[in-house]
Amino acid sequence: MKKTAIIWQIIGLLGALLFPWYMVQGGFFSFGWVGGIFSDPENASAFAQGLLHQKWWLITSLLPLVGTALALLFIKNTKLLAKFLVMISIAGLVLIFAQGFIVSRTGARIFADLFVGGAGEAGQVGFGAGAFVVLFSQLFILTTGFSGLGKGRGDAFIVGLIGLIVSLVGVFVFFPVSHILIQAFEGPEGSLGLSEFFDNFTSSRIWGVRCLYEAKSCGTAWNSLFLAIMTGAGTTLLGLAFALIATRTNFRAKRLLRVLTIIPIITPPFVIGLALILLFGRSGMVSEFLNDYFDVEKTRWLYGFWGIYIAQLLSFTPIAFLVLIGVVEGVSPSMEEASQTLNGDRWQTFRFVSFPLMRPGLANAFLLGFIESMADFGNPLVLGGNYSVLSTEIYFSIVGAVANSGKAATLAIVLLSMTLGAFLVQRMWLGKKSYATVTGKGDSGQHASLNPLLRGFCYATAIPWAIFTVIVYTMIVFGSFVKLWGYDHSFTFAHYIRAFSINFTDGIRFTGVAWDSYFTTLTISSIAAPLTTIVGLATAYLLVRQKFVGKQVFEFSTMLSFAIPGTVIGVSYILAFNVPPIELTGTSIILILVFVFRNMPVGVRGGIAAMSQLDKSLDEASITLGANSFTTVRKIIVPLMGPAILAALTYSFVRAITSVSAVIFLVSAKHNMATSFIIGRVENGEFGIAIAYSTVLIVTMLSVILLLQFIIGKRRLRRENRIQKHTKNKVAQA
Secondary structure, X not given: OHHHXXXXXXXXXXXXXXXXXXXXXXXXXXOOOHHHOOOOOOOOOHHHHHHHXXXXXXXXXHHHHHHHXXXXXXXXXXXXXXXXXXXXXXXXXXXXXHHHHHEEOOXXXXXXXXXXXXXXXXXXXXXXXXXXXXXXXXXXXXXXXXHHOOHHHHOHHHHHHHHHHHHHHHHHHHHHHHHXXXXXXXXXXXXXXXXXXXXXHOOHHHHOOHHHOOOOOOOHHHHHHHHHHHHHHHHHHHHHHHHHHHHHOOOOOHHHHHHHHHHHHHOOOOHHHHHHHHHHOOOOHHHHHHHHHHOOOOOOOOOOHHHHHHHHHHHHXXXXXXXXXXXHHHOOHHHHHHHHHOOOOHHHHHHHHHHHHOHHHHHHHHHHHXXXXXXXXXXXXXXXXXXXXXXHHHHHHHHOOOXXXXXXXXXXXXXXXXXXXXXXXXXXXXXXXXXXXXXXXXXXXXXXXOOHHHHHHHHHHHHHHHHHHHHHHHHHHHHOOEEEOOOEEEEOOHHHHHHHOXXXXXXXXXXXXXXXXXXXXXXXXXXXXXXXXXXXXXXXXXXXXXXXXXXXXXXXXXXXXXXXXXXXXXXXXXXXXXXXXXXXXXXXXXXXXXXHHHHHHHHHHHHHHHHOOOOHHXXXXXXXXXXXXXXXXXXXXHHHHHHHHHHHHHHHHHHHHHOOOOOOOOOOOOOOOHHHHHHHHHHOOOHXXXXXXXXXXXXXXXXXXXXXXXXXXXXXXXXXXXXHXXXXXXXXXX
């Protein structure tokens, strides 16, 4: 324990002495701050700021760092030292954050008299590298102290990992969301009160029901709720039909079904809306055909509920399919054979045996469709027309002519309440019944085939929808190669040239208008994906392998970011990280963080599924032979989880590229993401460039997925004796 604490103590002292305490111009890695680490008040370290630049409160907040050093030097009793480390490091964390909040950018918020006439009157900017190094050192000294007190079986690595994940979730999930709650109650002058909240919350634009007795739209809350319920039901029905065809029939084009489940997932959300406009808009192919040959009047029926609904079905049905195919395959064949042995026909077997065992999967598929619909921003923006939903209303409340952050926060609370309500309804519907059918015993039976009527219904539902999906994606590619869709269908590369042109006259210059956002997107996604995987799998390791107080609350907190729609996450990050002490708005770091903690639950779930297949005796054998937990994870667990790691990397990378609702508020001129760039082209009516760019993104992501799947495919399951031999060798090395 003492050795670990000393290492973190040294790191903390170096952070306070040799790194800039505040954010620096040009970024930390420009290293422009090196020459002024003591002399420049903008780049100086914490001790230099306090001793040379009159910012005495930094010295006060760093006194616990000196206290831990003295405790490590003079306290010999291990238990007593652990208690001192815990108390002093807690004081250090509290003091550092307190001074960051008290001395804001425009001066002290409280205790203002203490800072009059000094450097504190001008305020301070957000934390820099030095502050974060010191904070991390204090955090790990705290967890090391807890391990010295016997927490986590005295394993500093496990306690430190728990402390790190809890801190990250607290700072980057709970802290931003709390700002939404506070902002919704702020009045015009910053005072807290209920009147402003109730005025926004009870607005007829949110809860109006004029659609019941007039030919007008209902409030945005009812519109969003109705659309989400319809989308959840529709995607679950279509996903179940596809899953039954893939697992219970002899349909010959099953591989095509697999392809159709991948493509929508790697498609930017609003691209499907553009394709529907190319088909059913006033100048769309279908509209022109019906008008020319059947004299059907061209209308704007697509711009409203039905257009959004069709686009969301196309976008989210593959997600329901991926959830349900595993559930359908997981139903025990022995139970279905038992039903038929008792003279149950195929319909009765499906109705009374198979279908009830699919309830968890159906509930999860519906929940995913519901939440995705609630959080969807791109399709309502493109196809919404006069049909307003919460996600777009939040956006226009932030970027409209008169920005109203209080209204946006109130709408975000409504949206969050509906998604959390859906979680509760799902849990109540499933109850505490057991749906387990897979045991340790072998199950060599075959699944019961579908009765003719049900099989025909699945074919009649899924096959036309699959054909429609193919047509829609054909339009996406076609629209990128015509000059002006609906007016001039002559073939051209002009959209690709304008977006992705390269000039070779004076070296290689990427002159296309889309290159900047393309490279930014790939860079940020490539950084965020491995971080998401590491955080997710580390969390899964704690949940599967460790026992600690508050484990269920810990698991819920890690999944909370999935329940929060992306629009709410984006607004909350703007409110929380636009001011000190953690000031990230306009940087690439905020984009990386929002991707990591938005997609973290996927890594958690995937890690739990993969790690649950690894026997705990492997860990126990390694620890028995003298290896600590870190060595066990590095040499035993990680090598056996290669496919799960690559799968988490793939999903995180794709989600980072296609995300729009969470980042639409966070992009900047310097760090513009592909989805934001495409939306800008759509708003300007440049559909050709938008579709061309989307096609390039689809090809890019498909190439990455195929590459990673090829890497995964190189791995083969070993025979049991080879696994045991490999494991014994690893354990011996550990």
